[in-house]
Amino acid sequence: xxxxxxxxxxxxxxxxxxxxxxxxxxxxxxxxxxxxxxxxxxxxxxxxxxxxxxxxxxxxxxxxxxxxxxxxxxxxxxxxxxxxxxxxxxxxxxxxxxxxxxxxxxxxxxxxxxxxxxxxxxxxxxxxxxxxxxxxxxxxxxxxxxxxxxxxxxxxxxxxxxxxxxxxxxxxxxxxxxxxxxxxxxxxxxxxxxxxxxxxxxxxxxxxxxxxxxxxxxxxxxxxxxxxxxxxxxxxxxxxxxxxxxxxxxxxxxxxxxxxxxxxxxxxxxxxxxxxxxxxxxxxxxxxxxxxxxxxxxxxxxxxxxxxxxxxxxxxxxxxxxxxxxxxxxxxxxxxxxxxxxxxxxxxxxxxxxxxxxxxxxxxxxxxxxxxxxxxxxxxxxxxxxxxxxxxxxxxxxxxxxxxxxxxxxxxxxxxxxxxxxxxxxxxxxxxxxxxxxxxxxxxxxxxxxxxxxxxxxxxxxxxxxxxxxxxxxxxxxxxxxxxxxxxxxxxxxxxx
Numbered sequence: 001x002x003x004x005x006x007x008x009x010x011x012x013x014x015x016x017x018x019x020x021x022x023x024x025x026x027x028x029x030x031x032x033x034x035x036x037x038x039x040x041x042x043x044x045x046x047x048x049x050x051x052x053x054x055x056x057x058x059x060x061x062x063x064x065x066x067x068x069x070x071x072x073x074x075x076x077x078x079x080x081x082x083x084x085x086x087x088x089x090x091x092x093x094x095x096x097x098x099x100x101x102x103x104x105x106x107x108x109x110x111x112x113x114x115x116x117x118x119x120x121x122x123x124x125x126x127x128x129x130x131x132x133x134x135x136x137x138x139x140x141x142x143x144x145x146x147x148x149x150x151x152x153x154x155x156x157x158x159x160x161x162x163x164x165x166x167x168x169x170x171x172x173x174x175x176x177x178x179x180x181x182x183x184x185x186x187x188x189x190x191x192x193x194x195x196x197x198x199x200x201x202x203x204x205x206x207x208x209x210x211x212x213x214x215x216x217x218x219x220x221x222x223x224x225x226x227x228x229x230x231x232x233x234x235x236x237x238x239x240x241x242x243x244x245x246x247x248x249x250x251x252x253x254x255x256x257x258x259x260x261x262x263x264x265x266x267x268x269x270x271x272x273x274x275x276x277x278x279x280x281x282x283x284x285x286x287x288x289x290x291x292x293x294x295x296x297x298x299x300x301x302x303x304x305x306x307x308x309x310x311x312x313x314x315x316x317x318x319x320x321x322x323x324x325x326x327x328x329x330x331x332x333x334x335x336x337x338x339x340x341x342x343x344x345x346x347x348x349x350x351x352x353x354x355x356x357x358x359x360x361x362x363x364x365x366x367x368x369x370x371x372x373x374x375x376x377x378x379x380x381x382x383x384x385x386x387x388x389x390x391x392x393x394x395x396x397x398x399x400x401x402x403x404x405x406x407x408x409x410x411x412x413x414x415x416x417x418x419x420x421x422x423x424x425x426x427x428x429x430x431x432x433x434x435x436x437x438x439x440x441x442x443x444x445x446x447x448x449x450x451x452x453x454x455x456x457x458x459x460x461x462x463x464x465x466x467x468x469x470x471x472x473x474x475x476x477x478x479x480x481x482x483x484x485x486x487x488x489x490x491x492x493x494x495x496x497x
Contacts, residue, residue, distance in 0.1 A: 001032065001036055001037060001038045001039045003039075003047050004022060004023065004026050004031065004032075006018070006019065006022045006048060008048070015050060015054050016054045016055070016057035016058040016061070017058070017061075019048065019054070019058035020057075020058040020059075020061045020062055023038075023059075023067070024062060024065075024067055027067050027078055027082065032078050033078065034078050034079060034080045034081070034082050035077060035078060035080050036078045037074075037075055037076070037077050038059070038068070038075060038076040038077065038078070040075060041055045041056050041059060041076075059076055063076070066079060066082075067079060113231050113233075115227075121445065125440075125443075125445075126440075126443050126444065126445040127482065127486075128442075128443055128444045128445070128478065128482050128483070128485060128486025128489065129444075129445045129477055129478050129482075129486075130423075130444070130445060130446045130447070130471075130472075130473045130474045130475075130478075130483075130486060131445055131447065131474045131477060132271075132272065132422055132423035132447060132472045133301070133302070133331070133422060133423075133474065134422075134474060134476060134477025134478075135331075135332055135333070135334070135335060135388070135477060136388070136391065136392075136476055136477055136478075137335055137477075139387065139388060139391055140334070140335065140384070141384055144375070144380050145371065145375055145380070148371050148372075148374040148375035148380060149367070149371040149374070151378075152370040152371045152373070153367070153370075155374075156370065160366050160370070161366055163362045164362075165366075166354065166357055166358040166361075166362055166363050167191070167192050167193060167354050167357065168191065168192065168342070168369060169366060169369045169373070171369070171370060171373040171374075171377075172193060172369040172370070172372055172373040172376075173191045173193065174373075175372075175373045175376040176191060176193075176342055176376075177189075177191055179376065179382070180344070183303075183304075183382070184300075184303060184314055184317065185313045185314075186313070186314055186316055186317045186326070186344070187317070188316070188344035189344075190344055190346070190347055190350040191342055191343070191344050192342060192343045192344075192350060192353050192354055193340065193342050193364055193369065194340075194341045194342060194364070195339045195340075195341070195364055196329060196331060196336070196340065197299065197327050197328065197329040197331070197341035198224055198228070198341070199341065199360070200327045200341045200343045201225050201228045201229075201297070201299075201327065202228050202232070202360075203343070203353050203356045203357055203360070204262075204297060204325055204327075204343070205231075205232040205234065206232055207349070207353055207356055208261055208295065209229065209232045209233055209234045209261065209262070210233060211233035212233065212234075212235060213234050213235070213259075213261045214234065214235050214236075214237050214258045214259060214260045214261060215229045215234040215236055215237070215260065215261060215262045215263070215264060216236075216237045216238075216251065216254060216260045216262070216263045216264070216294070217229070217236050217237070217239065217263075217264045217454075218239055218246055218265070218266070218270065219239065219240055219241050220241060220272055220273055220449070220452040220453065221264070221266070221271065221272075221452060221454070222266060222271040222272075222299065223451065223452065223454065225264055225299065226454045229262075234262075237254050237260060239251050239254060239263075241270075241273065243275070243416065244275065244277075244278060244281065245267070245270055245273075245276070245277040245278070245281060246265065246267075246277060246281065248281055248284045248285060248288070251263075251285060251288055252288055255288060255292045255294070260292065260294050261294065261295070262294065262295050262296075263289055263294050263295070263296050264297045265285075265296060265297065265299065265315075266299045266300075266301065267282060267298060267300075267314075267315060268300055268302075268303060268306075268311055268312060268314070268420075269301075269305075269418060269419075269420055269421035269422075271301070271452075272423070272425060272447070272449075272452045272472040273425045274416075274418035274421050274423060274424060274425045275425075276312060276418070276419050276420075277312075282312075282315055286315060286323075286324075289323055290321050290323060294323070295324075295325060295349070296315060296323055296324045296325065297325050298314055298315045298316055298324055298325065298326050299327045299328075300314050300326065300327070301328065301329055301331075302332045302420075302421055302422055304332075304333060304385045304388070305332070305388070305389055305392050305420050305421055305422055305476075306389075306419055306420030306421075307389070307392075307393045307396055307420050308417075308419045311419075314326060316344065316345075319346075322345070322346030322348070322349070323346075324345065325343060325345040325349060326344045326345065327341065327343050328341065328342060329341040329342075330372065332422065333381070333384065334372075338368060338372070339364070339365070339368070340364075340368065340369070340372060392422065392475070392476050394480075395475045395476060395480060395483070396424075398480040398483060398484075399424060399473060399475040399483055400417060400424075402483065402484060403415060403424070403426060403487075406487075406491060411428075411429070411491065412428070412429025412430065413426060413427065413429060414429065415427060422474055422475065422476040422477075423472050423473055423474040423475065423476075424472075424475065425470055425471075426471050426472075426473055427469050427470050428469055428471055429469060430469060430494055430495070431468060431469060432449065432468055432469055432470065432494065433448060433449075433450050433468045435448055435471070435490065435494060436448050436451075438493045438497065439489055439490055439493050442493070444489050444490060446471055446472075446473070446486075447471065447474075448468065448470070448471055448472075449468045449469065449470040449471070449472075450468050452472075471490070473487075
């Protein structure tokens with residue numbers, strides 16, 4: 001064997017791995033053809049100024065991989081059976097690249113759905129953040145939760161750490177069921193714990209949706225839910241909204257035209273408009289869905305935060321036909337990183353959801369579930385809920401006063417003060433479609449009306465840009481002082497730049 005030129009690096013992998021890589025590359029490229037006898041380990045050690053054991057380690061790796069074979073008292077040879085080919089046929093669906101002298105190509109695969117990865121917002125990039133679903137983590141009782149976690153670990157049944165209980169640990173399920181009955185007048189019997197409400201929505205979509213099935217959604221709605229439904233093959237039908245929420249007449253019209261399978265709703269603090277659907281409309285919607293065999297997904301994402309009156313009970317609390325699939329989350333009361341959401345529904349639907357959940361993953365994080373269960377059992381969860389409702393009410397009042405002060409200064413701002421939630425839907429009176437980018441350089445994050453439409457839906461409303469005048473201003477996740485400074489920047493960029 002003629003010596004192969006190798007430049008060893010002082011950084012990176014160990015020398016024996018670098019030698020193995022160089023020899024492997026030479027075999028692939030044809031510089032070392034099948035049947036070639038390699039120099040002895042002692043000679044290679046002299047050539048490359050390596051320890052003989054370093055060379056032996058490299059050769060043994062290549063033998064194990066099948067590039068070399070060792071013959072007793074004869075030495076090391078390049079394996080005769082290697083499929084070396086210096087020219088791989090190119091085709092239109094391949095991009096050619098070189099690997100050790102041979103030309104290989106990467107295929108352009110055809111995927112079932114062309115889903116784009118969307119980079120999530122980095123909170124560190126923004127000093128002033130008006131995102132609508134961010135809790136105030138500075139007020140979270142981490143020390144109290146740590147004690148609950150410690151207590152859960154001391155009482156831990158290690159059998160729970162094995163596979164099983166894909167629907168959630170019994171301790172947490174029983175605490176949530178009791179809480180739903182006590183706090184939301186929801187007498188549920190079946191419960192499925194998920195890794196957040198987003199996984200819950202995906203499981204529901206997989207259970208119900210075949211390619212081309214129709215799902216009805218609000219015209220302005222929650223983008224991640226729409227993306228899930230679309231990715232699972234659904235065609236979306238937008239149902240119009242007005243100042244009171246979903247338009248019942250338009251829903252009735254679309255139910256006659258399309259074989260709609262599911263209706264997705266955020267009836268309390270509608271996302272993004274913050275409107276709470278009246279009891280009359282809820283009853284009308286329920287009756288229409290029952291008559292047409294449509295299941296209702298009720299996404300109740302921030303039920304606790306209601307300030308002007310008691311929140312309306314969920315649709316699922318009065319569901320005699322068993323058509324409501326109720327979804328909620330701990331992300332707003334705790335934090336998104338806890339990854340705890342849940343679903344409750346009729347037993348027939350639940351059996352299918354549990355089966356799909358088991359296919360996706362065997363179980364959720366047991367220690368987190370047990371810690372939250374212990375925290376709820378000790379009363380910490382509900383104490384925290386009451387504290388945060390009081391704190392958010394103060395921030396809600398502060399944003400209201402800021403907006404009123406700008407109205408008094410003559411700015412064309414209008415809004416309906418919501419009954420609760422973590423954000424306000426504000427008509428700025430001018431086009432806001434370019435605001436998001438213009439305030440980003442000032443450290444401000446804000447969501448504009450444009451973001452809440454879904455262009456691929458069957459009835460997408462292609463409104464002229466001058467009608468995109470609303471902002472969703474979240475107030476829960478930042479201090480009142482930051483809200484004041486951030487809103488001032490928004491006003492300056494909209495009206496004075």
